Amino acid sequence: MKNLSALFKNIWSRTLFEGVLGVIGFFVVWQLARTLGLLIALPGPLEVIEGAPEMITQGNYLLSWSSSAKRVFFGFAIAVIMALAIGVPIGMSRKLKEFSFPVLEIIRPIPPLAWLPISILFWPSSELTMVFLTFLGAFFPILINILAGIDGIDIRYIQAARSLGAGKNALFWKILVPGALPSLFTGLTIAIAITWEVVIAAEMASGDNGLGYMTWESYMSHSMVGILVGMLSIGIAGLISSQIVSLIGRKLMPWLKK
Amino acid sequence: MIMNSLTNGEKLRFLKLNSFLGGADDGLLRAIVEHAKFVEFEKNAFIYSRKDKADNFYILVEGQVGHPEVQAAEEQFSIAPIINIPGQLFGFAAIVQGMPERIISAHCEKVTKVLAIDGVWFQNLCKSYQEHGFELLRTLAWAYTGHEHKIGGRAGWVSIRNVGKIYDPYGKAVVAVEDCSIEIRPGEFVAIVGPSGCGKSTLLNAIAGFDSITSGVIYLDGEIVNKPGDKPIPGPDRMVVFQSNALFPWASIMENLICGPIAQGKMNEDEAKKKAQNLLDKVGLSDIGDLYPAAISGGMGRRVEIIRALLNDPRVVLLDEPFRGVDALTKSVTHNALLELYDLTHKTVMFITHDLEEAIYLADRVLVMASRPGHIKQTIQVNLPRPRNLKLLSSPEFLKLKEEVIGAVHEEAVKAFISGEREHA
Numbered sequence A: 001m002k003n004l005s006a007l008f009k010n011i012w013s014r015t016l017f018e019g020v021l022g023v024i025g026f027f028v029v030w031q032l033a034r035t036l037g038l039l040i041a042l043p044g045p046l047e048v049i050e051g052a053p054e055m056i057t058q059g060n061y062l063l064s065w066s067s068s069a070k071r072v073f074f075g076f077a078i079a080v081i082m083a084l085a086i087g088v089p090i091g092m093s094r095k096l097k098e099f100s101f102p103v104l105e106i107i108r109p110i111p112p113l114a115w116l117p118i119s120i121l122f123w124p125s126s127e128l129t130m131v132f133l134t135f136l137g138a139f140f141p142i143l144i145n146i147l148a149g150i151d152g153i154d155i156r157y158i159q160a161a162r163s164l165g166a167g168k169n170a171l172f173w174k175i176l177v178p179g180a181l182p183s184l185f186t187g188l189t190i191a192i193a194i195t196w197e198v199v200i201a202a203e204m205a206s207g208d209n210g211l212g213y214m215t216w217e218s219y220m221s222h223s224m225v226g227i228l229v230g231m232l233s234i235g236i237a238g239l240i241s242s243q244i245v246s247l248i249g250r251k252l253m254p255w256l257k258k
Numbered sequence B: 001m002i003m004n005s006l007t008n009g010e011k012l013r014f015l016k017l018n019s020f021l022g023g024a025d026d027g028l029l030r031a032i033v034e035h036a037k038f039v040e041f042e043k044n045a046f047i048y049s050r051k052d053k054a055d056n057f058y059i060l061v062e063g064q065v066g067h068p069e070v071q072a073a074e075e076q077f078s079i080a081p082i083i084n085i086p087g088q089l090f091g092f093a094a095i096v097q098g099m100p101e102r103i104i105s106a107h108c109e110k111v112t113k114v115l116a117i118d119g120v121w122f123q124n125l126c127k128s129y130q131e132h133g134f135e136l137l138r139t140l141a142w143a144y145t146g147h148e149h150k151i152g153g154r155a156g157w158v159s160i161r162n163v164g165k166i167y168d169p170y171g172k173a174v175v176a177v178e179d180c181s182i183e184i185r186p187g188e189f190v191a192i193v194g195p196s197g198c199g200k201s202t203l204l205n206a207i208a209g210f211d212s213i214t215s216g217v218i219y220l221d222g223e224i225v226n227k228p229g230d231k232p233i234p235g236p237d238r239m240v241v242f243q244s245n246a247l248f249p250w251a252s253i254m255e256n257l258i259c260g261p262i263a264q265g266k267m268n269e270d271e272a273k274k275k276a277q278n279l280l281d282k283v284g285l286s287d288i289g290d291l292y293p294a295a296i297s298g299g300m301g302r303r304v305e306i307i308r309a310l311l312n313d314p315r316v317v318l319l320d321e322p323f324r325g326v327d328a329l330t331k332s333v334t335h336n337a338l339l340e341l342y343d344l345t346h347k348t349v350m351f352i353t354h355d356l357e358e359a360i361y362l363a364d365r366v367l368v369m370a371s372r373p374g375h376i377k378q379t380i381q382v383n384l385p386r387p388r389n390l391k392l393l394s395s396p397e398f399l400k401l402k403e404e405v406i407g408a409v410h411e412e413a414v415k416a417f418i419s420g421e422r423e424h425a
Helices: A002-035 A045-056 A059-092 A094-107 A112-122 A126-151 A155-163 A168-206 A211-220 A224-252 B008-017 B026-035 B119-128 B130-143 B200-208 B253-263 B269-282 B298-311 B328-345 B356-362 B390-394 B396-424
Strands: B037-041 B046-048 B056-062 B106-108 B112-118 B158-167 B174-184 B189-193 B215-220 B223-226 B238-241 B316-320 B348-353 B365-370 B375-381
Touching: A002 A045, A045 A224, A059 A094, A059 A126, A059 A168, A059 A211, A059 A224, A094 A126, A112 A126, A112 A168, A126 A168, A155 A168, A155 B238, A168 A211, A168 A224, A211 A224, B008 B026, B008 B056, B008 B112, B026 B112, B026 B119, B026 B130, B056 B119, B112 B119, B119 B130, B158 B200, B174 B200, B174 B215, B174 B375, B189 B356, B200 B215, B200 B223, B200 B238, B200 B316, B200 B348, B238 B298, B253 B269, B253 B298, B269 B298, B269 B328, B298 B316, B298 B328, B328 B356, B348 B356, B356 B365, B356 B390, B356 B396, B390 B396
Parallel strands: B189 B348, B189 B365, B238 B316, B316 B348
Antiparallel strands: B037 B112, B046 B106, B056 B112, B158 B174, B158 B215, B215 B223, B365 B375
């Protein structure tokens, strides 16, 4: 057993090492392209690194992070709660599913940003509009994956559990919840990425702070370095949040080992 | 039919010869003595015939009674074929509720004297004695499997009577099983072989309570577990081991094993763990308790699943082609684990398989099922000694039996197999 865990550790550190190597490689290629004159309009990474400290040390920068993160957090959290509250009963009842499926299928393909005009009219503040759009972006992938997760639970597990004397409560907590959890986390992983897409677009359209707004501002003030710092910040924010989601997933589902 | 008389003292003596009635309350016995009619039958007379109303049950005083149907190959009753011991009870249908009709006949092979007791009257009498009477009724109902002087009140009698299942999902009826009757003795290991789609899994699901039936009745120890129109309820008295792994992937092996007994409140966690570990040790899987099912091999999974079933102390274990797709070496290891656990617990086992050799190796009785509609085509008694092990596979008795069986099954079964397999190819 000890050898096995040591092996896992090695693989883990090796993948990390390779990942870091890949990131460095990406910057090297970018810098080379700049130095060789292939990129004329775009600054190279060295120029970005040079200009970055000035931007990052501004008070606005951290505020941009926190206000975007707050929107993502609230939109995402409300989406998770709502999707669970609606998805679990629908997933468990064929009748409810037949009733609600057409409605959901009509609403689902509408992109979150198509809701922007009606949200601005409906919600009293642009802050609520942005949180609402973020919520919409996250809600459907989570809901669909909850439904798929419940649907996909192998009938044998349910039969086996009933044979073993499981009551309604035990069936729910011991079979349905762990059985649908992997699919739920697939939904969460997709949703967290979409929330960042939506929040950035919403901030560009109607915000007055946040990472999306900051990037747009840099464009308006012709700051190339600002645009790139903004974009990289959004990328890093997305990476961190999806890592958090998958970390929670790994903690909650220890049986899913690669 | 010649009426004769017997004093009450003599009647009591014959009642007391029966191991179940003998221990009954004195008042109850005296009431039976007052009520019981002494009847004498000539040789070759029928005390009752098939489809007759089941009104009386009988205690043998003298003579010999046979159940001709029990010996026939196409019938599946594990009732003692011959009654010849004074005090032996027969015609039990009359005291098992919900069985108004005779399913076999009783034929006098000699001049026979019996005590006849009205079943409904007896049921009411027992009920008036409350707990003691109920206990007596229950014991007698269980003992209906025949061999009552051997088996006693052991649980695990499966009785499948004229069961049919018609699937009708799109208005086009498909008859999966038709008029299928099987009796499985407590502690018996029965294998059912047949081509895919012959309805053997349908039958198993009906016993387990996963699937409803459209005709007939299924009893477990004299209690109805499935009948048309009722949604059957699965329970820990009928454990199923599935075709492919049905261990919960999100729970460790140990959690998988102990969840049943704990959910039913039969054991506390420590007790259950101890018992589970004990059985794991027995099949050579001592140190896998903390692993998740994904980390063990298919063959290990089958063994764990069999243990999971046994830990619930079921009356019958139902195995649905558990070794399908398991490689030959793993299969033989798993066979031996199953046999070892069977010898240990002596639970009633119904084992469904494709493989005739496997069926003979494991079972006491092999039933060959044919398809469209599913019904029992043939019965093979396997009188090989237990405990069995791998040596048996190459022993002359086994080879001889296998040859016989393949010869016997050839015409009907192979034909059915081939057409069945073709339909599903």
